[in-house]
Amino acid sequence: MDAPETPTDGLNIVVCIKQVPDSAQIRVHPVTNTIMRQGVPTIINPYDLFALEEAMRLRDQYGGQVTVLCMGPPMAEDALRRALGLGADKAVLITDRRFAGSDTLATSFALATALTRLGADHPVDIVFTGKQTIDGDTAQVGPGIASRLELNQLTYVSAIDTLDQGKGEIVVRRRAEGGVQVLKSKLPCLITMLEGSNEIRRGSVADMLRAARAELTVWSAEEAGVEDVMMCGLRGSPTVVKRVFAPSARDEQAEMVTVEGKQPAQIGDAIIDLIFAAQPKLEADLSAALN
Amino acid sequence: MAAQPPNKKPAGRAGMKKELPEKFRSYKHVWVFVELERGKVHPVSWELMGEGRKLADKLGVDLAGVVLGPKSDETRQAIKETYHYGADVCYICEDPALADYRNEPYTRALTDLVNTHQPEIMLLGATTLGRDLAGSVATTLKTGLTADSTELDVDDEKSLAATRPTFGGTLLCTIHTLNFRPQMATVRPRVMAMPEPDRSRSGRMVWHSLKMDEADIVTKVLEYVADATTDDANLAYADIVVAGGMGLRVPENFRLVTRLADVLGGEYGCSRPVVQKGWLPADRQIGQTGNTIRPRLYIAAGISGAIQHRVGVEGADLIVAINTDPAAKIFEFAHMGVVADALTVLPALADAFERRLGRRAMAS
Missing domain, CATH: 3.40.50.1220 (TPP-binding domain)
Structure with a gap:
């Protein structure tokens, strides 16, 4: 399938999104310790929505187009259509059985390869991702893409202060430990957006209608530009999951405070007696600290 | 190094050879990245030093700290403390370009150090700095990285076993990096206990120079706005x-x-x-x-x-x-x-x- 047309002027922005199970509804099978996926609705990774909104704001201000890129099973098309309904211009799904089992290194390889193809005619100016996903929580794929494509890496961005298209310069606010860095960098860059940095728009009726009918670009590994499939999926992943398990209960059972027939005040005293019996030093330290 | 004894069980995954490729067999020792930002070491670095010490002792190898920063009293203090918290060796790169954290020079310094001195395990704090850096370094080195580990151990085959929550925190999984080195992992602050420092400890210093000028570095820090502590x-x-x-x-x-x-x-x-x-x-x-x-x-x-x-x-x-x-x-x-x-x-x-x-x- 051909690559979507790229803008001749304005910004060429790509937002990488992931389709994830709605975490509030994940259940673990009590006996087999496997995830019960059936009937669990999928959503766009919530962190990615901040990236998408920021990308669309830049497009609205400076012109250009926003392409959403997703790696996943064919059903991940839903996530891309939702992104189109929110206002993204183009959508690309890279889907291939050989991507299955990718860890973060293999994922960044596949996405970076597709990004290279997307930038073949008109280079990509900015790649956006969410700060992390809610299912993997690694925050590693964004930096992985930046390293592979030698993009200037700007993570945990809470705001884009200025963008000078002529000079190709961008000034952003980046969350650091204990403060905020104001960084000046250059395009092309990769930005991972911090949660809460903007509010995702409601899609217009026109966008939703367009999304429902839009033809998505769907690429296999080869179509995305992958030359060596050994770099993809399980075989391209240096990490190996050896065991998935639920932690066992502590050996000692919790000491339970009985509440039957007690007034709230008595329950309070009973709990405190137990706490101070278990941690004798705590009572003296608390009294000393508070008086 | 001798080849793996033939009676070793193969890894549980088809096509994944357990035997470490020749080029990685010289990789040895445990490293902890000492996160020095704006003159202060993040406490997670010392927590990791305590954990790194246990891993190094189990493997019978050295524990090293990596200290990157500008030439300053604070950097020198960080080096001293790195030994106090358990390191045998310090790999040090002092350069004005390392004064504020930026991905480019930090990735360069740490990647070069790994390629030169070849550690088998490298641990970083899962802070905004540590995650930004670890993701770049692991990708540059094309090795495995396990984020937010909650438990670290070495198995019978001396491979790092990093346990972390998975599937949105509904289960735990244990992850290994079998065929690549170093085996990298990040750990969040406070997950590991803070070790008692031993102020009498000291160790070896290995110096490294950053092969990068400020003019080569694209990203500049215009300002740092400290959080209102209140x-x-x-x-x-x-x-x-x-x-x-x-x-x-x-x-x-x-x-x-x-x-x-x-x-x-x-x-x-x-x-x-x-x-x-x-x-x-x-x-x-x-x-x-x-x-x-x-x-x-x-x-x-x-x-x-x-x-x-x-x-x-x-x-x-x-x-x-x-x-x-x-x-x-x-x-x-x-x-x-x-x-x-x-x-x-x-x-x-x-x-x-x-x-x-x-x-x-x-x-x-």
Whole structure:
């Protein structure tokens, strides 16, 4: 399938999104310790929505187009259509059985390869991702893409202060430990957006209608530009999951405070007696600290 | 090095050879990245040093700290302390370009050091800095990286076993990097215990020069705006923490949590769904993707105790759980439990503590 047309002027922005199970509804099978996926609705990774909104704001201000890129099973098309309904211009799904089992290194390889193809005619100016996903929580794929494509890496961005298209310069606010860095960098860059940095728009009726009918670009590994499939999926992943398990209960059972027939005040005293019996030093330290 | 004995069991995965490729067999020793930002070492680096020491001793190898920073008294102090917290060796790169954290020069320095000195294991803190850096370095080196590990060990075959929550924190998994080196992992602050420093310890220094000029570095730091310390929730380091979950039913009921925290001079927090509902800001979240805490006393009210929450509180000396559901997971790892409504127990507990400690609650 051909690559979507790229803008001749304005910004060429790509937002990488992931389709994830709605975490509030994940259940673990009590006996087999496997995830019960059936009937669990999928959503766009919530962190990615901040990236998408920021990308669309830049497009609205400076012109250009926003392409959403997703790696996943064919059903991940839903996530891309939702992104189109929110206002993204183009959508690309890279889907291939050989991507299955990718860890973060293999994922960044596949996405970076597709990004290279997307930038073949008109280079990509900015790649956006969410700060992390809610299912993997690694925050590693964004930096992985930046390293592979030698993009200037700007993570945990809470705001884009200025963008000078002529000079190709961008000034952003980046969350650091204990403060905020104001960084000046250059395009092309990769930005991972911090949660809460903007509010995702409601899609217009026109966008939703367009999304429902839009033809998505769907690429296999080869179509995305992958030359060596050994770099993809399980075989391209240096990490190996050896065991998935639920932690066992502590050996000692919790000491339970009985509440039957007690007034709230008595329950309070009973709990405190137990706490101070278990941690004798705590009572003296608390009294000393508070008086 | 001798080849693997033939009687070793193959790895559990088809096509994955257990035997380490020749080029990685010289990789040896455990490294900890010492996170020095704006003159201060992040405490997670010393927590990792304690953990790195255990791994190095099990493997019978050295523990090294990597200190990157400008030439300054603070950098020299960080080097000294790196030995105090357990390192045998320090790999040091001092350069003005390393004064503020930026991905480019830090990735270059750390990648060059790894390629030159070849560690088998490298640990970093899962801070904004550590995650930004680890992701780049692991990709540049094309090796495996396990984020937010909650437990580290070496198996019988001397491979790093990094355990972390998976599937959104509903289960745990143990991850290995079999055929690549170094084996990299990040760990969140407070997950590992802070070791006692031994001020008499010292060690070897290995110097490295950054092969990069300021002119080669694209990204510039225009300004650093320090957070106003007054609003900071010092949750991770609090001695007493009281937290609430969805069992509190409505956001207004969090005043019961904050009142008890105030009475005890502690901090308050919440479970992940509370943040997802927008009832409290993300910096109050306790669990894998929020704060990991190690208080002397943790009181969890109306929290069910999902794995992602459990891994964030297991370092507490004493966990007291209040939940109406006797089958709630939290009772599997709490030390004390009360099967009752948090809305009744929290105020009763605050009143009882006030009586016991002879003090009225701070005005709040």
